[in-house]
Amino acid sequence: MSRRREPVPFAFVAEADRFxxxxxxxxxxxxxxxxxxxxxxxGLTVTAGLVGSLIFGVPALSIDQSPAQxxxxxxxxxx
Numbered sequence: 001m002s003r004r005r006e007p008v009p010f011a012f013v014a015e016a017d018r019f020x021x022x023x024x025x026x027x028x029x030x031x032x033x034x035x036x037x038x039x040x041x042x043g044l045t046v047t048a049g050l051v052g053s054l055i056f057g058v059p060a061l062s063i064d065q066s067p068a069q070x071x072x073x074x075x076x077x078x079x
Contacts, residue, residue, distance in 0.1 A: 031039075
């Protein structure tokens with residue numbers, strides 16, 4: 001594969017780095033009380049959902065030893 005040896009004009013990239021706009025963006029609007037309350041409620045809902053899934057999920061994933069012991073005791077009683 002041969003590479004091109006022609007110079008590539010990247011002056012437009014350098015000019016874009018130096019460009020400064022004299023137009024100021026409009027100021028950000030402050031969030032209203034209802035928007036802040038909504039964000040808090042959404043955050044609390046998501047957090048409560050994650051905590052609830054952990055509360056219900058961790059016991060379901062744990063290995064329960066009691067049924068294995070009862071099966072062994074039933075087998076020993078049948079002998």
